[in-house]
Amino acid sequence: MKVNGQIKKPSYKLKEGEIVEVDLPEKPQEATVQPEEIELKVLYEDRDIIVIDKPGDMIVHPVPSKLSGTLVNALLHHCKDLQGVGGKLRPGIVHRLDKETSGVIVVAKNDFAHQSLSKQFKDRKVKKTYILLVKGKMKNDEGVIDLPLARHPVLRIKMAVVETGKEAITEYRVLKRFDDVATLVLAFPKTGRTHQIRVHMKSLGHPIMGDKIYGKPKEDEIFGIKRQMLHALKLGFFHPRTGEWMEFVSPLPEDFKEAIRRIHEYVRERS
Numbered sequence: 001m002k003v004n005g006q007i008k009k010p011s012y013k014l015k016e017g018e019i020v021e022v023d024l025p026e027k028p029q030e031a032t033v034q035p036e037e038i039e040l041k042v043l044y045e046d047r048d049i050i051v052i053d054k055p056g057d058m059i060v061h062p063v064p065s066k067l068s069g070t071l072v073n074a075l076l077h078h079c080k081d082l083q084g085v086g087g088k089l090r091p092g093i094v095h096r097l098d099k100e101t102s103g104v105i106v107v108a109k110n111d112f113a114h115q116s117l118s119k120q121f122k123d124r125k126v127k128k129t130y131i132l133l134v135k136g137k138m139k140n141d142e143g144v145i146d147l148p149l150a151r152h153p154v155l156r157i158k159m160a161v162v163e164t165g166k167e168a169i170t171e172y173r174v175l176k177r178f179d180d181v182a183t184l185v186l187a188f189p190k191t192g193r194t195h196q197i198r199v200h201m202k203s204l205g206h207p208i209m210g211d212k213i214y215g216k217p218k219e220d221e222i223f224g225i226k227r228q229m230l231h232a233l234k235l236g237f238f239h240p241r242t243g244e245w246m247e248f249v250s251p252l253p254e255d256f257k258e259a260i261r262r263i264h265e266y267v268r269e270r271s
Helices: 071-078 111-122 196-203 217-223 254-270
Strands: 042-045 049-054 102-108 127-135 142-146 149-151 159-161 169-178 182-189 230-238 245-249
Touching: 042 245, 049 071, 071 102, 102 111, 102 245, 111 230, 127 196, 127 254, 159 196, 169 196, 169 254, 182 196, 217 254
Parallel strands: 102 230
Antiparallel strands: 042 049, 049 102, 127 182, 127 230, 142 169, 149 159, 169 182, 230 245
């Protein structure tokens, strides 16, 4: 900052009539996302929506530090006119899956579909079913976790149970117990908070296996687990144009099935 052509300290007190010069930094160029020819597993597509079976190693949308290799990059190549639907960095995106979460995700191909689907998620009309492997032996066969969530006060990449946080509700049902080693669970989130299922399972003392933030992934490597064992199994919603109820299912990925097989073998050999 200059006053009357001279550089002054921040503590300098201005006097009436003095001319102040301030050099403003140039506005950074807005990040642009480029189409990339990345293979997609399409479960369904029409003029309004596309339903994808996302692999467990793909980020959904770009961030300033990573503008390539995401689901959005692949979608821009597949859907030529997607650019600008709902935002430049998140075109078509109405909900997200974490990078290491595999499974069903729906994307809007136009503004009409984007508005309709966004409202359905907001109004909790979308039915979501996840399958997950958690550490240890869960006691109850089913239950409801009703614990509010917010950003961790210190570690901002984490979410935490906070009394003043946003409402977060997850219903769950046990499918199979592998002795005291692991439990296969279905989860039905009624809200859509960041890391909701992961934090809720952690709160019960049963973190998702392979979870690098809330679990102990090194301990799970003996079962060949390299990512969090969380899969978006089924997604149901009303078609934005026809109003028809639609449901889509993603088969269990090979790495998930292999983890189950190895856990089963471990328990069998131990008994």
